[in-house]
Structure formats: C-alpha cells, structure tokens
Amino acid sequence: MIVILLGPPGAGKGTQAAAISRRLGIPHVSTGDIFRANLSEGTPLGLEAKGYMAMGELVPDDLVVRLVADRLSRPDAAGGALLDGFPRTVGQAEALEDILASRGSKVDVCLLLDVPDADLLARLSGRRVCRRCGSGWHASFSPPPVDLKCPKCGGEIYQRDDDMEETVTSRLAVYRRQTRPLTDWYGAKGSLTVVHGTGTPQDVEKDIEKALSAGGAR
Numbered sequence: 001m002i003v004i005l006l007g008p009p010g011a012g013k014g015t016q017a018a019a020i021s022r023r024l025g026i027p028h029v030s031t032g033d034i035f036r037a038n039l040s041e042g043t044p045l046g047l048e049a050k051g052y053m054a055m056g057e058l059v060p061d062d063l064v065v066r067l068v069a070d071r072l073s074r075p076d077a078a079g080g081a082l083l084d085g086f087p088r089t090v091g092q093a094e095a096l097e098d099i100l101a102s103r104g105s106k107v108d109v110c111l112l113l114d115v116p117d118a119d120l121l122a123r124l125s126g127r128r129v130c131r132r133c134g135s136g137w138h139a140s141f142s143p144p145p146v147d148l149k150c151p152k153c154g155g156e157i158y159q160r161d162d163d164m165e166e167t168v169t170s171r172l173a174v175y176r177r178q179t180r181p182l183t184d185w186y187g188a189k190g191s192l193t194v195v196h197g198t199g200t201p202q203d204v205e206k207d208i209e210k211a212l213s214a215g216g217a218r
C-alpha cells in the first residue's frame with residue numbers, strides 16, 4: 001500500500017507519519033529526514049541539498065526522484081511505503097506514478113493534513129525536535145526538558161535551522177506555490193482525503209485512522 005502524507009510544513013506530518021507507518025506496517029519514508037541525515041554525515045547528496053534547504057527552497061526534482069526511486073526499491077518497501085514530504089511538485093507526482101507503474105503499483109491514498117496558515121508560523125518557529133529519534137516539542141505549548149535531553153532516547157533536542165522565522169516564511173510560500181497544486185491533482189484522481197490537523201495529535205491520529213479505514217486500509 002502506498003500512502004502519501006501531504007500538508008504544509010508544520011502540519012504535524014512527521015508525528016502522524018510515525019503512527020500511520022506503525023499501524024499499516026509499512027516504512028516511513030521522509031525525504032526531509034533523508035536529506036538531514038545526509039547533511040549531518042556530509043555526504044555528496046547532503047552537500048548538494050544543503051543550500052536549497054538553508055533557503056527553505058525545494059531540492060531539484062531529479063535529485064529527489066532518484067532518491068525516492070532508490071528507497072522504494074529496497075526490500076522493506078516491497079509491500080508499500082508511507083511517503084512524508086514527497087511528492088512536493090506536480091513533476092515529482094508524475095515521476096512517482098511512473099516509478100510505481102513500473103512495479104505494477106499506484107498511490108492508494110493521499111492524505112492531506114490541513115492546518116490554517118495562521119497557525120503554521122507559530123507552530124514552526126516554536127518547534128523543537130530530538131536529533132536522534134525525531135520526537136517533537138513546542139517552546140510555548142509543550143516545552144522540552146530544560147537540559148534539552150530527549151526523555152525517550154537521550155538525544156539532543158534542538159531547533160532545526162530551517163525552522164527559524166525567516167526561512168519558515170519562505171517554506172510556507174514555496175508550499176503554496178509549488179506543493180498546494182497537488183491537492184487538486186490528487187483530488188482529480190479521486191485519491192485525496194482531507195483530515196483536519198488542528199486537534200491534539202491523538203485526535204488527529206484517530207481521524208486519520210477513520211479516513212484510512214473508510215478507504216479500505218487495515
């Protein structure tokens with residue numbers, strides 16, 4: 001089963017993706033996480049993506065598409081995957097169709113996590129995450145421990161460079177211009193399901209479960 005999790009930066013995709021991937025037993029593939037891991041290891045891929053990420057811009061389609069094609073060809077993705085942060089352009093969505101068609105597969109559902117623009121800036125600029133396990137906090141609504149040590153894994157809790165206010169504004173503009181058109185694209189194909197992302201993470205998770213069950217997922 002191929003599930004796409006679509007939504008603006010700060011909609012809570014990472015948090016929900018972990019829960020969905022556990023529930024459906026498919027790997028969570030986050031292109032942003034893959035780029036960040038490559039960046040911290042200083043790989044050629046990380047170096048190529050670095051400038052785009054720092055500006056809040058999208059990494060070129062061909063690079064991202066190659067990375068996803070490679071990831072989906074691994075054995076653990078034979079039964080499907082949950083794609084988080086990909087596709088982000090219509091060109092990426094078309095390329096994904098080709099990759100999947102070549103394996104006799106297709107996108108089963110595209111879940112749009114919808115959060116009003118007004119909430120996103122506050123969510124993103126206060127966001128703090130664990131460098132190791134990806135768990136999240138918010139500087140005002142759910143502050144991390146003062147020693148900035150993750151209670152779940154002991155990793156360091158930090159603020160992503162691209163969550164600084166200047167970059168957040170440009171990431172939101174990039175989303176509106178390049179990624180939001182995908183909602184119409186998947187809508188026209190009949191595979192779009194909208195879930196409101198404004199409740200607690202637990203409420204949103206329940207709504208996603210309902211949406212997936214209604215769509216025939218386990």
Ligand code: AMP
Nearest residue numbers: 031032052053057058059064085086088
């Ligand atoms: P994310 O964690 O999904 O917000 O991604 C962080 C950054 O990685 C983005 O702002 C982009 O620079 C880059 N990135 C992640 N996924 C993609 C994608 N599908 N297409 C282009 N750039 C991406």
